[in-house]
Amino acid sequence: MKKIIHLTINELDHEIAVEPNKTLADLLRYDLKLTGTKKGCDTGDCGACTVIMNGDPVNSCLVLAVQTNGSRIETVEGLSTDEGIHPIQKAFVEKGAIQCGYCTPGMIMSTKSLLDKNPNPSEQEIREGISGNLCRCTGYTKIFEAIESLRS
Amino acid sequence: MLLPKFEFHEPGSIKEALELKKKWGSTARFLAGGTDLLVHLKKKIITTDHIISLQRIESLARITAHPDFVEIGACATMAAISETPVIQAKFSALKSGVDNIGTHLIRNRATLGGNVCNASPAGDSLPALLIYKALVLLESLDGKREVPIEEFFKGPGKTDMKADEILTGFRLPNPPVHSGAHYIQLGKRKSSEINVVNVASFLEFDPKTKKIIDARIALGSVAATPIRSLKAEALLKGKIAEETSFYEAGEKARFEDCKPIDDFRGSAAYRRAMVGVLTKRTLTTAFKLAGR
Known part of the structure; x- marks a missing residue:
């Protein structure tokens, strides 16, 4: 059964219904089309899926999307501004x-x-x-x- | 890799979590940091119909210093433990253990309770818990229970925790004055590896006579569980704290206290030799720290 979660991604508020068995990496890539976050090993060894969650870097392949309810997520897409890249x-x-x-x-x-x-x-x-x-x-x-x- | 389908539960209290576990029994698993559980689910090593996340139970993540002991909640992350002043000041071998787990990305999620419940013979935090005489705190709907850590591990991946229990945390008595402890892990690389041998030692001595009052040595990756090196410990008690005593303890640990196996990380003979070296080195450093 899908659960509704609220989270902030790159300072934008989101309300999303997610399957419990979906990882944060897959939520970002497949549901939100934020494909800057990569998937390499999918088991927490390679770090390609690194995002910042509540100020700390984590492997987004090892975080369930439902666990991010109320969290603040930063991805690589959030770095550039109108003035250009970071x-x-x-x-x-x-x-x-x-x-x-x-x-x-x-x-x-x-x-x-x-x-x-x-x-x-x-x-x-x-x-x-x-x-x-x-x-x-x-x-x-x-x-x-x-x-x-x-x-x- | 796809995760299998499961129902997700997020209780706000230990009682609520225990009620959920009682309801779903062996078809449910507790989720702490998830850095092992989610990998095992993805690789289809285990299956589960229900995941009970412990992340919203705030009391489980607490680290509290009391006058005589420190209590570490089961869901305290490795990163949080490493950054806690009382751990740095009094339990440096534990800090060193948790600092060696996975990578810093893993340590931001992985928990001490998870590392203990995973019960890997090579677990990085486990030898330190053994030498600091940690008590494992367990809770079920029927009440609370405390188990000395050396009685908790029953085999690779197996512990004394019952199906209706939660591991809520650990109680570590403050080490006495004139004592020190040290941990060394030997692996193939610095980050993100599994230990070939890991050893923690604790030493208490009398500064007047230089005699060893108490010694505890824990060996990892050389038996089905992390183990105490009891014969080497017995040998040390009453001896003068000096290099030759530490060498003798290493030889005792190497030949009489461990049961290593051959695998792709190292041969049994190499592991045995390294038990001798690391026991001596950890004791030497523990003694130096005790003399400060």
Whole structure:
């Protein structure tokens, strides 16, 4: 039986009827067409589905949509404004931290959460901050450099 | 991967959750962080008709420091436990254990109660709970029950929790003065891995005589459950706290206290050797911390 949930996604309020066995990742992608959030492993290993839930980054493939009732969700679509893309996105582009791009939204959401909590992370803190996100193309060096360039 | 169909329940109190569990019995499962349960459901390792989410029961997520002990709610997340000052100050081996679970994304959801109910022999939080003498707090509609953690694990994935019970939390007595504890996990990589061997040690000593008053050692990934290394502990009591004693305890733990198996993560022989090394190292660091 579907349940009605209320949640905020990228500062927009939503009222949605969801099946209990639907994950947050699937709700975002299939119901709301927010396909910036990717699905890689679907078991919490790869981090491609990372979104920020009530201020903390989580694997949206391991959260049931019904569990997000009353929550505040941030996805990669919420980052850009009328003035253009977000500084994190700009840094990733400028440093060539994107190859195939599949891990990028998850990497960027982990980076946002890291910098929101700690604007000046150490090398170790940067590495830990993206340790839940797997990239199979670049070997992380350019991703690391992009985040490093954003330190205040 | 598709999740099987189930009914979702979201009780607001422990009593309500227990009533739901009584109604649906073994066809219902409690959902805490979901980082194991949802994976097992997706992979069709388990099935369930009813999910009873514990996320709205606020008391289950609380961490409370009392004068003589700390109580950690079953649904406190690994991230929350790690950030709690009393855990950092008095239970550093537990902090180290929860910091090693999964990735930071997982730790924002995964709960201590979930890690314990999952009862993996390699569970990262479990050796620390053993050396800190945690009591497991259980509740059913008939009343409450407390079980020492070393009696709680019955096998891989099996615990002493009854079908009509909820694990509500853990009570950890404050460690005595002149004591220290340390945890080391050995894996193939730093993040998101399953341990080859994990060891936690606790040491209390008399600063005047340097004699060991009490020692507790817990070994993970080398038996069907996390286990206490009782012979090594007995050997240490009354000995002078020094490197040779810690080495002897490691040898005892390695040859007499563990039953490792061969698998793709490591051979039994390698695991045995590492039990010796990690027991010695954790005791050495525990002693250093005890002397501060």
